[in-house]
Amino acid sequence: MNVLILGSGGREHAFALSISKSPLLKKLFVAPGNAGTSSVATNVDLSITDFEALAAWVLEHEINMVVVGPEAPLVLGIYDFFQREELQHINLIGPSQQGAVLEGSKEFAKEFMNRHGIPTAAYKSFTKDELKEGMAFIEELNPPYVLKADGLAGGKGVLIINETEEAKESLEEMLVGGKFGAASNKVVIEEFLDGIEMSVFVMTDGRSYKVLPTAKDYKRIGEGDTGLNTGGMGAISPVPFADEVLMQKVEQRIIQPTIAGLESEDIVYRGFVFIGLMIVDKEPYVIEYNVRMGDPETEVVLPRISSDLLSHLNAFAKAELDKEEVKIDPRSATTVMCVAGGYPEAYDKGMEITDLDKVEDSIVFHAGTTLNGGKVVTNGGRVIAVTSFGKDFKEALKKSYQNIDQIDFDRMYYRRDIGFDL
Structure with a gap:
């Protein structure tokens, strides 16, 4: 085809x-x-x-x-x-467009979770006209405070703030100052869940579903998870702490009611559901839904699918995904993102990337690259992801870092501590 x-x-x-x-x-x-x-x-x-x-x-x-x-x-x-x-x-x-609102509106996603009894953090949402009420709600919560732009903000519309006054100022910047453009015309404020993050990926034909490998990504630009949020600096799969007991809870309390909820609300959904989770005392809570695969998580999840992905996707049209057998490589996979100097703020493009041919026993996934006169040059903030396999994530990471040492472009930066919290 x-x-x-x-x-x-x-x-x-x-x-x-x-x-x-x-x-x-x-x-x-x-x-x-x-x-x-x-x-x-x-x-x-x-x-x-x-x-x-x-x-x-x-x-x-x-x-x-x-x-x-x-x-x-x-x-x-x-x-x-x-x-x-x-x-x-x-x-x-x-x-469908109706299904995509799960990602397009944080408020809609929260309301969907509440309707279907899916565990998530307590929240309220506010518009510019409700700024005073939003500030009052901040005072009701214990820090840190979580502020989310309701709409799409390229993965950067979430703020986690420790100080009450700073949270109020940020709320005003988002609602009145348009900090994230139209995405922050409405802001969801929610309680902070203190735990460890992971992501679960599901593909569904609208009736049946298949659970794909788990992954954990690292969003902050700086080591030790410091600095500004990015589109993602690296990922590992599977998540070491996602044991059978936890995954049973995730499937029963979150995946099944999500797929059943979409069907019961007549929302047409043939694609991927990316469920961002926070694990608090071994209990899973949904932070957010995305209506497509994540990036860089895809670079560790798809390489671990050893069966025919195109065959699985082909089954969507006939709603026959239940007849497909998804096979998973038992090895761990890790990816490390190499980004342009200055990212996620201002950065230059057009830097030549050299020595990609020296990479051995890893996969180089191009993100922000293009061809210019036969040369591979940078064309975005997140430039390339280097994915490797190993018996565990530490062995896989070692390979990724060894191969990154072979590659070069001007002002290349990457985090050397992916998996530091595991």
């Missing part, structure tokens, strides 16, 4: 690499892709939010499946757009 992947990051390179191995594949395209995807697929210069142009292109190139990587096209309703009569035969991997 002919497949188009939408996106340009490490997640999309990981999808392309996994799908490229399938005997079911005829032609693979990535729009717009990056320097890495060009080695396993054909990059196409298309905007992932220009649905009319995408529709014309997929019809012309007889595409059978579209895999949506990032959240923006999903929140804008690409699934619904592809329900047009001439596009209905294309298997689009991703939820």
Whole structure:
């Protein structure tokens, strides 16, 4: 079959690499892709939010499946757009616009969890007109305070603040000052859950589901989880503390009611559910939903799926995922993200990346890269992710770090302490 992947990051390179191995594949395209995807697929210069142009292109190139990587096209309703009569035969991997609101609105996600008895932190949401009430609610809570922009903010719309006055000032900056643009026109304030984070990934055809490997990512730019939030500086899979007892709780209390809740509310959902969890005293609570795979978690989760990913995705169209057997590599996988100097604030692009050919026994996933005159150059804040396998995450990390030492670009930075808290 002919497949188009939408996106340009490490997640999309990981999808392309996994799908490229399938005997079911005829032609693979990535729009717009990056320097890495060009080695396993054909990059196409298309905007992932220009649905009319995408529709014309997929019809012309007889595409059978579209895999949506990032959240923006999903929140804008690409699934619904592809329900047009001439596009209905294309298997689009991703939820409907209604389903995508689980990520597009923190408030909607919280209300959904409450309706279906899914454990989460206590919260209230506020608009600009309710600033005083928001400040009063901050005073009712114990620090630290968690402030979340209701809408999409590129993974950076969450603030955790220890001081009451600083929390109030930040609330005003978000609601009145537009700190995160339209995303913070509404702000969710919630109680702080003191525990350890992990992520669970589920793929569903709307009826049945399969649980994918667990992962833990590291969001802060600085070692010891300090500094500004980023899109993710590294990840490990599986999570060492996610034993059978914990995973049973996660499945029974969170995954099953989430999938059943979507079905009971007639929300069309054929895609991935990324569930961000906080484990407090061995009890799981949902921090957030994402309606697609995470990045850089995809770079450790997909390499561990040893069965045919394209076959699994193909089953979505007929709602036959329950007939598929997902096989998981028992080894640990880790990825370390190499970023541009200055990220997540101002950074330069166009730096040549050298010695990628010296990497051995690791996978290099390109995130923010492009080709310029035959050379691979930086084209984003998070540039490349180096993924390795090992008998445990420490052995896998050692390989990733050894291979990162081979690679170079001007002002390259990476965290040397991924997995430090495990």
